[in-house]
Amino acid sequence: MVELLPDISKKLDHILAGLPGILPEMVLAAAFIASIFSGLLVDRWWKHGTFALTLTGIGVAAWCSAWPLAPPYGGNLLFGMVMPDGLGQSVRLLTALVCALFAVAVNANPDFTVHRKRTADLYSVLLALHIGLNLMAMATNWLMLFVAIEMVSVGSYVLVGYLAKTRQHTEAAMKYVLFGAACSAVMLYGLSFLYGFTGQLDYTAAAYHDGLNAMPPALVTVALLLVFAGIGFKLSFVPFHFWTPDVYQGAPTPVTAFLSTAPKIAGMAMLGRILHASPVDSAALENLHLILIVAAAATMLLGNLAALRQTNVKRMMAYSSIGHTGFLMMAVLAYASGEYTVLLFYLAVYALMNMGVFMLADYIEGRTGADDVDGYRGLGKVLPLPFVCFVILLVSLTGLPPTAGFIAKLLVFSAAFSNWQLHGDPGMMALLIIGALTTVISLFYYFKVPLNAFLRKSSRTPGLRPLPAVTVWVVALLSAAVLLLGVFPGWLMTAP
Amino acid sequence: MITITHFLVVGAWLFSIGLYAVLARRNAILVLVGIELMINAAILNLVAFGRYDSSLYGGQAFALFAIVLAAAAVAVALAIILNVYKHHKTVNPEDISDLKD
Numbered sequence: 399m400v401e402l403l404p405d406i407s408k409k410l411d412h413i414l415a416g417l418p419g420i421l422p423e424m425v426l427a428a429a430f431i432a433s434i435f436s437g438l439l440v441d442r443w444w445k446h447g448t449f450a451l452t453l454t455g456i457g458v459a460a461w462c463s464a465w466p467l468a469p470p471y472g473g474n475l476l477f478g479m480v481m482p483d484g485l486g487q488s489v490r491l492l493t494a495l496v497c498a499l500f501a502v503a504v505n506a507n508p509d510f511t512v513h514r515k516r517t518a519d520l521y522s523v524l525l526a527l528h529i530g531l532n533l534m535a536m537a538t539n540w541l542m543l544f545v546a547i548e549m550v551s552v553g554s555y556v557l558v559g560y561l562a563k564t565r566q567h568t569e570a571a572m573k574y575v576l577f578g579a580a581c582s583a584v585m586l587y588g589l590s591f592l593y594g595f596t597g598q599l600d601y602t603a604a605a606y607h608d609g610l611n612a613m614p615p616a617l618v619t620v621a622l623l624l625v626f627a628g629i630g631f632k633l634s635f636v637p638f639h640f641w642t643p644d645v646y647q648g649a650p651t652p653v654t655a656f657l658s659t660a661p662k663i664a665g666m667a668m669l670g671r672i673l674h675a676s677p678v679d680s681a682a683l684e685n686l687h688l689i690l691i692v693a694a695a696a697t698m699l700l701g702n703l704a705a706l707r708q709t710n711v712k713r714m715m716a717y718s719s720i721g722h723t724g725f726l727m728m729a730v731l732a733y734a735s736g737e738y739t740v741l742l743f744y745l746a747v748y749a750l751m752n753m754g755v756f757m758l759a760d761y762i763e764g765r766t767g768a769d770d771v772d773g774y775r776g777l778g779k780v781l782p783l784p785f786v787c788f789v790i791l792l793v794s795l796t797g798l799p800p801t802a803g804f805i806a807k808l809l810v811f812s813a814a815f816s817n818w819q820l821h822g823d824p825g826m827m828a829l830l831i832i833g834a835l836t837t838v839i840s841l842f843y844y845f846k847v848p849l850n851a852f853l854r855k856s857s858r859t860p861g862l863r864p865l866p867a868v869t870v871w872v873v874a875l876l877s878a879a880v881l882l883l884g885v886f887p888g889w890l891m892t893a894p
Numbered sequence: 895m896i897t898i899t900h901f902l903v904v905g906a907w908l909f910s911i912g913l914y915a916v917l918a919r920r921n922a923i924l925v926l927v928g929i930e931l932m933i934n935a936a937i938l939n940l941v942a943f944g945r946y947d948s949s950l951y952g953g954q955a956f957a958l959f960a961i962v963l964a965a966a967a968v969a970v971a972l973a974i975i976l977n978v979y980k981h982h983k984t985v986n987p988e989d990i991s992d993l994k995d
Contacts, residue, residue: 541956548963555970562977569990572978575971576925576987580916582967583932586960587909590939590953597943599952644993704995 416475419482422459422490423529429455430525437518449505452521453498456528460494463487463532478600480536481671488742489535489667492749496660497528499753499872503652506869507760510650513561520560527553531660535667538675540589540599543668547585547632550661551578557656558649570648577641578631585628591621602675611680618682623689629672633665635723636696643704646716651763654712655756658719662726663745670730670741690731691825695832698724702836705843709770711759714843715752718795721836722748725810728829732814740813743890744806747794747883751803754791754876758784761869765862771846776856778848784870785851787877792844794880797837802883807837901942908935922975922985926968933964 417424433448433455440447464487475482501524504510510517530549537543555578559571593599595618596609610618630638646654673690676683701721708714726748729741761784763769766777778785794803811830818826883890908931915928937957944953975985982990 541952541959544956545959545963548967552963552967552970555967555974559970559974559977562974562981565981565992568974568978568981569992571974572922572987572990573993575967575974576916576922576929579926579929579967579971580932583912583929583936583964586933586936587905587939589956590905590936590943593940593953593956594943597947597952599956643995648993 413476419475420480422463423532425459425462426455426525426529426532429459430522430529433518433522433525437516437522441516441518446505448518448521449501452501452525455525456494456498456501459528460491463490463494478603479539479542480533481538481602482536485667485670485738485742486532486536488738489663489745490532492663492742492746493528493531493535493660496656496663496749496753497524497531499757499876500524500652500656500660502872503655503753503757503760503869506866507650507652508764508865509561509563510652513563515560520557523553523556523560527557527660531664534661534664535671537668538600538602538671540592540601544582544586544589544628547628548582550632550664551582554578554657554661557653558645560653561650566648567650570645573641573648574645581631581638582628585625585631588621588624588627591617592625595621601672607677607680610682613682615681615685618680619685622682622686626686626689629665629669630693632661633669633723633727634662634720635693635727636700636720637693639697639700639720639723642720643713643716646719647710647713651712651756651760654716655753655760658716658756659749659752662719662723663749666726666730666741666745667738669727670733670738673730687731688825690727691829694724694727694731695829696724697721697727698829698832698836702839702843706839708843709772711769711771711774711847712756714771714846715755715759718840718843719752721840722752722795724836725807725833728814728833729810731829732810732817732826739891740806740809743887744810746890747802747806747880750876750880750883751791751794754787754873754880755795757869757873758788758791761865761873762788764865767863771850774847774850775854776851778851780862783874785848787870787873788851789848790877790880791873792847794884796841796844800881800884802880802887805884805887807833898942898945901938905935905938905942908932908938919987922978922987925987926971926975930964930968933960937961 429451433451436448436451501521504517504520527550530546530553533542533546534550537546555571555575558574561567595613596606598606598609600606627638634642646658698721701717701724705714705717708717726744729744733741762781765781768774790801794801797803797807811833814826814830912928912931912935915931916925919925937960940953940957944951947953979985
């Protein structure tokens with residue numbers, strides 16, 4: 399014990415030196431604690447107290463990550479646990495945007511605001527989730543990664559099961575929690591083997607890769623596959639996508655919007671980081687690369703083909719988001735060289751359009767009670783602004799000009815093509831072809847919405863329920879951003 | 895003499911039993927028990943491997959975190975299953991299928 403004493407002060411100095419790197423997370427932690435108290439005390443006098451506090455907390459944290467008070471860190475902080483580099487900072491900003499949009503959507507949703515549990519606890523959970531998402535995007539250590547994934551997972555289970563008003567809500571929550579817990583248990587078992595093979599938890603360390611290379615490739619591949627069961631659950635790629643349609647359909651719509659966007663953004667950053675850290679010359683990692691390419695191709699095909707025969711809008715968009723996962727994986731695989739501009743652009747555009755579409759679906763369901771495509775008949779004339787925005791966002795999701803979705807898909811395609819030219823990897827070419835093919839397929843189901851809303855007539859006039867219009871204005875802003883970024887993509891590409 | 899192989903074999907058994915309980919899907923509580931067994935298999939592995947990592951104790955620290963996280967996930971899962979029972983009057987995952995293609 400005595401000989402450890404000088405070591406302790408050194409360790410404390412190391413921790414203190416690393417703290418400025420995780421300033422946004424500390425702000426969020428403070429906001430989390432404050433939100434618990436304000437939910438108990440402030441909300442009695444001012445209904446929106448915790449909501450305002452949450453938005454402020456997210457805003458301050460985003461400000462801290464956009465303009466770091468100390469110079470950005472190149473290396474690992476806190477004993478190699480986190481790396482708040484450029485990728486981490488951009489992803490923090492994106493998740494902050496998604497979390498803020500989610501808070502706005504919840505505050506405008508009558509299901510949540512009149513619920514007897516109130517929304518204060520939901521905002522506390524959201525802040526904790528935000529910390530988990532940030533850590534997920536920055537973790538360079540399996541322990542930190544596992545803790546971050548579990549933080550996000552447990553928080554998401556609570557979000558899905560929060561209302562528990564209908565049979566569908568509870569069913570979705572149960573499916574989510576059982577599938578998620580099983581996947582993280584499998585992941586933990588895989589991690590225990592990776593630790594046993596290498597004696598290391600830091601997956602960027604040289605000793606870790608030497609340890610993996612010294613083991614039989616078959617064993618390492620099996621362990622990595624077990625680990626990717628957990629990661630696959632968070633990203634919902636094939637074959638870990640079974641929960642996605644059921645949960646997205648059964649969950650309250652603002653929660654669906656959040657689940658289909660935020661964990662995916664952080665998860666893609668995490669996947670990029672893991673692939674970037676791996677050296678190319680190891681046999682096990684080559685196997686992994688091949689498996690991921692096959693999974694990406696299967697995800698794109700299955701997501702878009704299954705979406706074709708859906709009539710429920712949320713379920714259709716759930717399959718569409720599975721398709722987009724495949725596309726994002728293609729972006730990550732094409733860009734495993736540590737340059738993330740294209741991936742980040744796609745993620746930013748995806749966040750804008752996906753949040754927008756689900757917020758609109760929520761608004762339209764709240765106004766008219768229509769939740770499937772047939773119910774949208776003739777609504778285009780009744781709710782012109784929401785449906786114009788809806789069409790813009792769907793055009794962008796398809797990837798047609800002049801929207802940002804087009805630029806994003808174009809950039810991913812050209813990245814994949816130059817990767818194929820560089821390495822001659824036939825898998826990359828296959829991904830390119832399947833990506834182009836599924837883009838065409840996606841047009842058929844996205845088109846159902848404008849077809850019903852504008853071109854078909856409804857026999858009955860829908861009764862409109864009153865609802866605050868704040869969601870529509872926020873979505874109108876998002877649609878305008880999608881259009882502007884389609885014309886001036888440089889605004890986002892030059893950002894750090 | 896008990897070697898690391900013994901621990902790994904016990905861990906693999908635990909994991910397989912847990913996986914069977916999860917895949918059999920008789921009852922949501924039993925699925926949770928299966929998940930708990932799988933997590934315990936992983937924890938046993940981590941602690942067994944951690945014996946050879948006497949400088950950092952990474953495995954032991956990981957095991958502690960895993961225990962706490964498993965408890966947190968189970969607490970949330972039980973609350974959700976309670977809500978499921980209120981609405982469906984059953985906790986058998988096979989009988990609860992309002993949401994499907």
